[in-house]
Amino acid sequence: MKSKLHAAAGAVAMLTIATFWVSTLVSETFGTDEQVAQVKFTILYGMVLLIPAMAAVGGSGFAMGKGWRGKQILAKHLRMKIIGGNGILILIPSAFFLASRAQVPNFDGWFYAVQTLEIIAGATNFILLGLNMRYGIALARRRKKATAP
Numbered sequence: 001m002k003s004k005l006h007a008a009a010g011a012v013a014m015l016t017i018a019t020f021w022v023s024t025l026v027s028e029t030f031g032t033d034e035q036v037a038q039v040k041f042t043i044l045y046g047m048v049l050l051i052p053a054m055a056a057v058g059g060s061g062f063a064m065g066k067g068w069r070g071k072q073i074l075a076k077h078l079r080m081k082i083i084g085g086n087g088i089l090i091l092i093p094s095a096f097f098l099a100s101r102a103q104v105p106n107f108d109g110w111f112y113a114v115q116t117l118e119i120i121a122g123a124t125n126f127i128l129l130g131l132n133m134r135y136g137i138a139l140a141r142r143r144k145k146a147t148a149p
């Protein structure tokens with residue numbers, strides 16, 4: 001049950017990041033200033049979904065990982081730390097900065113510099129989450145094999 005919730009929280013986190021990423025690229029490539037501002041503002045609300053999903057996948061992962069040994073679990077731990085650091089140090093502050101600039105609107109060099117950083121950090125987190133998901137599926141298989149009658 002815990003591993004299902006863990007997997008579901010991971011999937012929600014990945015979907016939310018993918019939605020932020022695609023809507024940012026589409027609005028800033030094809031949209032009007034108002035649409036960009038709307039997307040940047042909506043992303044702030046989306047954090048209400050992303051932050052608890054991240055906390056849930058990380059918290060349940062660390063809790064479930066206690067009984068495990070091996071490279072895969074160490075890699076999942078390390079990735080989760082990078083994902084969390086990226087989120088707290090780059091993604092959350094960038095989302096507030098970009099939303100406030102887009103409201104003015106002020107699409108200056110700083111906006112695009114921070115936007116580029118956010119796009120890179122978002123893609124990095126998506127990839128790291130995906131790798132953790134892959135290793136998670138492998139670990140679940142290992143457990144099922146070990147406990148099979």
Ligand code: HEM
Binds near residue numbers: 007010062077133
């Ligand atoms: C601190 C980081 C994490 C640790 C220590 C961790 C640990 C684990 C462990 C031990 C399992 C096997 C559970 C079992 O079958 O008993 C698992 C499964 C899984 N994990 Fe993680 N995890 C972490 C983060 C993540 C993240 C960020 C994702 C992102 C998507 C993820 C996705 C999954 C998935 C899909 C499964 C398979 C669940 C199932 O099929 O039942 N994990 N994880």
